[in-house]
Amino acid sequence: MTLAACGSGAQDKGSAKGGAGGAGRGPTTVGYVVVQPTSAAMVTELAARTSAYESSDVRPQVNGIIRRRFFTEGSLVRRGQPLYEIDPRLYRAAVNEAQANLQSARANQEAQRIQAERYKPLAAIEAVSKQEYTNAVATARQATASVAQTGAALETARINLKFTTVPAPITGRIGRSLFTVGALVSASQTDPLAQIQRLDPMFVDIQQSAADMLSLRRSLSQNGIVPTRAVVRLKLEDGSDYGQTGTVEFSEALVNTETGTVTLRASIPNPQGLLLPGMFVRASFAQAINQNAFLVPQQALTRDAKGNATVMLVGANGKVVQKPVTAARTQGTSWVVTSGLNASDKVITQGLNALKPGSQVKAVPANSAQTVAPPKQGDKSGQQGKSQGKAG
Structure with missing residues (x-):
């Protein structure tokens, strides 16, 4: 009796597997998105250093002995405010x-x-x-x-x-005093009495290689690439994002012969005084906009051992087509594809596991709701037989 019960369970189990195998032989269901050309900013991240928006040396214009100092070192001074008094007699x-x-x-x-x-x-x-x-x-x-x-x-x-009264030439934060009361100063001396720096806003000097700038200028007005007013975002030395954003004001008209770079100067607000002159930062900004780019979800793009990017498309008659693309950067959760795709291509984003080119698939829009049908009566019997077989 035990052998008979086990044999009956194994037969039911085999029937269940056979049914599953029959279902698996049908076309694989995959989800796709239809891509269309859109505008994507060409974002660049480069090394940069901060510098004061205005900087001025406080210098004497007459000879004499300093009698008084009117400011506190490190304080904010206003333009025209008296800083020193030289003996006026x-x-x-x-x-x-x-x-x-x-x-x-x-x-x-x-x-x-x-x-x-x-x-x-x-x-x-x-x-x-x-x-x-x-x-x-x-x-x-x-x-x-x-x-x-x-x-x-x-x-x-x-x-x-x-x-004989030395005023502040600009409004800003004054540093330490290099001369004390009683010191003899002259109009021809090389050292300033103090230095004042305006720290709000701040300049950010960005270094870009001359080759990259040349490539950008050649690509402008070609392939749908147009210039844009660059909005600059900063990453501080500790890796955190600086909350304020600025704009690129201009780029120098010469190349540094030692480094082969061109300096781009940006202006950024600094209301809290978090940025100080000479700080090393990372500046990311968009120098141009590609109007013929495609945004492809990141899960849809794969790379081979050489780093070549490919995507799977739903081709004619529901067959899978593998296509190489060019994707050098990301934007949010998508890859920015600049070549290899055409408008209205159906890029497969779901069901990519073990998918091969030329396979027959059933394509549905990505994230479509799936209808779950109740199990058939025969399936229930099979499941009951399977349970009885396990029990046997």
Whole structure:
């Protein structure tokens, strides 16, 4: 009885397998997406360094000893704010001297003018010689010129006196003071008193190889590639993303002979002061837009041992066609395919396991809902027989 029960179970099990095998011999169901040309940004990621938007050295314009310092090192200073005071006594004395010289010149000018006016009627009646009158007029004019000269000297003295207060040339954050109170400074010295840098916004200097830039310029206006205003995103040295975005302002018109690169300068906001001059960052930005690209889901593209990319398509009569494509970068969850596909191609994205070119498939749109039918009565009997066989 035991052998009979086991034999009956094995027969039912074989019948179940046979039914499954019959179902497996039909065409494989695969999911596909229909691709259409679209616009895809040509994103580039390059090394870059940050630099201050504005940078200015604080320098003395007169000679003297520093008497006072009006700022705190590392603080934010405003344009025109007093930073240092140089001993003004000598320059104030020079202003007083220039004022006295101007008064003397004006007095002399008045005397010479009156004398020339007195000689004029006398020269008309020949009471004085014409030469004496000519000399008087010339002397009066010289006195007028002397007034202008002494007036200019007074203005120069006032300017030098004003230079004894050293103001901030720009608005920004000031660094450490390189000279202390009591130090002797001069207008011809090489070292600045301090340095001010404007850190909001910041410049980002991006280095791109001349060969890549040449290739980009050749591809513009060809194959649907058009230029675009590049939006720059940064990755900091610790690998985190910098929250703000900027734009590329310009690229230099020369190539660095040592590195073979061209510098592109971008401007990016820095309201929190997170970026500092000299920081190393990674800048990603789009220099152009490919208007004839295809976005293919990443799971649909495979690569061989040499790195060549291929996709499976649903061809004529429902047969699988393997096609090589060019896909150098990704955009989100898709590969950007620049060649190898045509509009309305059906790219297989589901059911790719063990799929071979030339296979007959049943193609349905990807992620289509599948209808699950209830099991047939015969299948229930088979399952019951299978269970009984296992039990036996």
